[in-house]
Every structure is written in C-alpha cells, then in structure tokens.
Amino acid sequence: MRTNFLRAFALATALCLGAAGYGASAQSVGMEALLKQTGYAYTTHNPTTWSINLNRKNLGNVKVILSTGSDILVTFVIVAKKAAIQKTPQMMDRLLTANHDYDYTKIGLDKDGDMFVRVDMPLRVVDGPELKAIIDQVANASDEVYVKVAQWIKK
Numbered sequence: 442m443r444t445n446f447l448r449a450f451a452l453a454t455a456l457c458l459g460a461a462g463y464g465a466s467a468q469s470v471g472m473e474a475l476l477k478q479t480g481y482a483y484t485t486h487n488p489t490t491w492s493i494n495l496n497r498k499n500l501g502n503v504k505v506i507l508s509t510g511s512d513i514l515v516t517f518v519i520v521a522k523k524a525a526i527q528k529t530p531q532m533m534d535r536l537l538t539a540n541h542d543y544d545y546t547k548i549g550l551d552k553d554g555d556m557f558v559r560v561d562m563p564l565r566v567v568d569g570p571e572l573k574a575i576i577d578q579v580a581n582a583s584d585e586v587y588v589k590v591a592q593w594i595k596k
Contacts, residue, residue, distance in 0.1 A: 472509055478569025479576060493576060497584035499591070505576050514567055516560045516575050518583040523554030525595045532593040539589055543582050545575075556590070558583040 472491065476483045481493045493505045500520070507516045526532070536556070540548040547559050560575050567575070587594070 475569050475572045479573040495580045499584045500587050503580050505580050512564050514562050514564050516579050518558050520556040520583050521594045527593045535589045539586050546582050
C-alpha cells in the first residue's frame with residue numbers, strides 16, 4: 442500500500458513539474474520573438490508595449506496595441522475616441538449585442554470613455570500562431586463593430 446502511494450506521489454510530482462516547466466518555457470520565448478513569428482511589422486514603444494498597423498475595409502488604418510503584464514497579454518484597438526461617440530440607448534444596445542457575438546473578445550467603453558475591442562489572454566498559452574490569431578481577431582472584430590455603430594460615431 443505504501444509503495445503504491447509513493448509511486449502515485451512520484452508520478453503526480455513529475456507531472457506537475459513537467460507542466461510548470463512547459464508554461465515557463467512558453468513565456469520565456471519573449472514577445473519580440475512571438476511578434477516576429479506573426480509576420481507583421483511592429484513598433485516597440487517600451488519593453489511591455491508594441492503596436493501593429495493594419496488596414497481594414499471599414500476602419501481603414503487600424504492600430505492594434507499589445508501590452509504585457511507579469512502573466513497577461515492585452516491586445517486592443519481603440520475604435521473611436523469619446524469625443525466622437527454619440528451615446529444613445531440604441532448604440533449601447535449594439536455594443537452589448539456585439540460583446541456577445543465574439544469569442545474571447547471584450548467590447549465596450551474604457552475608463553476614458555473611448556470605444557474599444559480587446560482580447561486578454563494568459564501569456565503562458567500564447568505562441569506565434571495564437572498571437573497572430575489574436576491580432577487578427579481584434580482587428581477584424583474592430584472593423585465589424587465599427588460598421589454596427591458607425592451611425593453614432595462622428596468622423
């Protein structure tokens with residue numbers, strides 16, 4: 442009985458240590474290396490913030506901003522600044538509905554009143570292909586959300 446317990450404990454310890462090592466190696470690759478894997482040209486603003494300029498059908502030039510914390514990647518687009526937004530119940534209804542339409546994506550107004558589309562993702566699960574997918578999702582969702590609320594945004 443004691444031998445079985447020790448074997449089970451050794452197996453559990455090995456699995457936990459193996460999983461912890463896997464997550465650490467994914468984070469240790471670094472954002473610069475991951476950004477290079479996306480194939481997008483990017484600008485480094487500081488050690489934790491980057492941006493990528495993309496072009497979309499409705500918004501035109503879209504600046505996708507990426508920022509990292511200790512264990513999280515935040516990727517976002519400012520769709521419209523507060524001064525350009527005409528808040529109405531209908532516009533808010535469209536934003537709330539859009540927030541439900543996209544997986545992993547948050548859509549709303551930030552503390553400054555700017556309209557945003559963003560994805561928050563744990564850094565440990567992000568690799569090059571996933572980063573490219575996140576960037577594309579934020580840019581594409583921003584373009585689609587803009588169409589849904591364009592009548593309430595002053596150009």
